[in-house]
Amino acid sequence: MSDVTGGLTTPVVFEYALVRVVPRVERGEQINAGVLVYCRPAGLVRAEIHLDEARLLALDPEADVAAVRAALAAVADVCAGGGAAGQAEADDPGRRFRWLTAPRSTVVQPGPVHCGLTADPQGEAARLLEQLVR
Structure with missing residues (x-):
């Protein structure tokens, strides 16, 4: 599955979800503001x-842009794990991804989870950000 440099030689399954901003929940209008990627074989969750x-x-x-930015930063912190992740600090990547993709009715929300194949789990988040957000 991996070569001696740590790169993948065969594609692996990964999951992803868009991070959406819904400034007025009652209206349902949204913009894509990020992407979450989880790859179990690589032990990776990334925003x-x-x-x-x-x-x-x-x-x-x-819209309170500063509050939205803070909420988006919190999503990235949970993905990264460690002290900035709060209660999710010690959780494994899969558990953090599942928590972040649980449905919620707030200004910052996850979209549905999709899956795909990749030989570059680390680069997948940046690729999806360009394709689906920017």
Whole structure:
């Protein structure tokens, strides 16, 4: 499955979900602001975040951009694990991904979980961010 440099020689299954910002939950309008990637064979959970403030403010001119940025940063912190992850600090990557992708009715929400194959789990989050968010 891996070569001597640690790179994958065969594709592995990974899961991903978009991170969405829904500034006015009652209206249901949303923008994609990031992507979460989980790859069990690689022991990886990763977040890539990009908030387009102009798009957010087009949906809701009164949106609290600083609060949205803080919530998105918290998502990235949970993915990274460690002290910044709070109660999820010691959780394994799969458990952190499942917690982050659990449905919620807040301004920052996960989209549905999808899966795919990749030979580059580390690079998949950046690729999906470019394709689905930017």
